[in-house]
Amino acid sequence: MFSFLSGPPIAAVTLNPAVDQTINVPNFAVNQVNRVTATRRDPGGKGVNVASILADRGLPVTVTGFLGRENAAIFEELFRRKAILDRFVRIAGATRTGIKIIDDVQGTTTDINFPGQTPTSGDVDALLTETVELATQCDWFVMAGSLPAGAPPALYYDLITQVRTAGGRIVLDTSGPALAKALPAGPTLVKPNIHEMEALCGRTLGNRAAVVDEAQRWRAQYDIQIVVVSLGAEGAVLVAEGAALYARPPAVTVASTVGAGDAMVSGLVAGLHDGLSLAESLRQATAFAAGAVTFIGSGLPAPEALAELTNQVQMEEM
Ligand SMILES: Nc1ncnc2c1ncn2[C@@H]1O[C@H](COP(=O)(O)OP(=O)(O)OP(=O)(O)O)[C@@H](O)[C@H]1O
Ligand SMILES: [Mg+2]
Structure with a gap:
């Protein structure tokens, strides 16, 4: 079932990655002082997770999207460790954090998600250029997750159109207005x-x-x-x-x-x-x-x- 570095790379695009911070709080309660018993931080975002799984399966993977310059290290370490080719566009500021509060006693999970940095129009252009370049090398593109706050609503539409024009194929996994606007591009x-x-x-x-x-x-x-x-x-x-x-x-x-x-x-x-x-x-x-x-x-x-x-x-x- 393993495919060892076979065929052209698969590109995984994550426009709105996140550092997943998981904190364990037994008997978590609002309006109370809560005590953390364990915590961990993992690089995340849907496209990053897909890239990680594909790399574990021995498939060649290239990643792109937007990554905040200030805390890129946790992502870079993952990419190095899994031999994932890093073609993320670096943008100003830090990649957002998603906090997940796990309460094993009550069996609840509470998510607190930050909106993330808004890429500039220059960042968006850099990503489109990068994608056109990657479309000459990669056969499949996975585009997964939300758009960063303030990004052009039709960004997926533009990315899909460019990849299609270059002969690449696209798997799209997003929701809401980002999905509605992307579908007419024909993933x-x-x-x-x-x-x-x-x-x-x-x-x-x-x-x-x-x-x-x-x-x-x-x-x-x-x-x-x-x-x-x-x-x-x-x-x-x-x-x-x-x-x-x-x-x-x-x-x-x-x-x-x-x-x-x-x-x-x-x-x-x-x-x-x-x-x-x-x-x-x-x-x-x-x-x-x-x-x-x-x-x-x-x-x-x-x-x-x-x-x-x-x-x-x-x-x-x-
Ligand atoms: N309880 C379960 N047992 C077995 N398989 C499951 C279970 N829950 C989910 N799955 C598998 O995971 C797939 C994806 O789950 P789901 O439909 O919840 O996707 P999703 O809502 O897009 O998930 P995500 O929140 O990760 O984006 C399902 O099609 C199913 O195959
Ligand atoms: Mg989903």
Whole structure:
């Protein structure tokens, strides 16, 4: 299942990365003095997490996006350690911090997310130039996560258009207005979760058939080849030309669903990069995601455990 530095690199784009600061506070309470029992800081952001997973799988990865100059070291250390090629545009200030307060006693998680630095128009131009350059080397681009506050709302649209023009393929995973504005650029594959899809179409999609219909509508309307809709613990639906597939994950003990979406995107792009069929790519993505939820933190379980999960995914044609 490993692909050792095979083929052209995959590019992972993170426009709004974050330093993930996890702090453990037993019996966390608002309006109280809270005591921290443990803390850790990890480089994060959806594209960074995907890059990290792909690199762990032995795939060649290049990263870009915006990184604050003041605290780039924690990211640079990750990229060095995982042999990820760093083509991030450095911008003024510090990359934002996302604070996650974990309370093991009450079983709660509280997130406090900063908006992040706004890139200047010069920064945006530098990123577009970098992306055009990378499109000559990379076959697949993953564009994942939110836009930084104050960034041009159509930034994903512009990036996707440039990559497409250069013959590259794009996996897009974002939400809200950033997603709505990006879809008309025609990413190759888009992976909303069910809530993101419902928010865009403005109605509840009550069953899998309704999800397939909406996904087909997106394909037709926006020149998208593949729509994968993730349904949380229920798995995912994939819709493409002449194909509608449903993957049901094996029952697993959930430790944390943080990073499930990133693991799914990683499995999809790794499969497509390696030339797997759509069904096999979806099966792999569902196994990656099921594996990711079995432990806290980002990353995947060991290859043997992953192979076992892959066998246990149930595939259905719809
Ligand atoms: N409890 C679970 N058991 C098994 N697999 C799960 C579970 N929860 C999520 N997954 C897997 O993870 C995939 C992605 O989860 P989900 O639909 O919640 O994505 P998401 O909301 O985009 O996640 P994220 O918040 O990480 O972006 C699902 O399609 C499923 O395969
Ligand atoms: Mg998601």
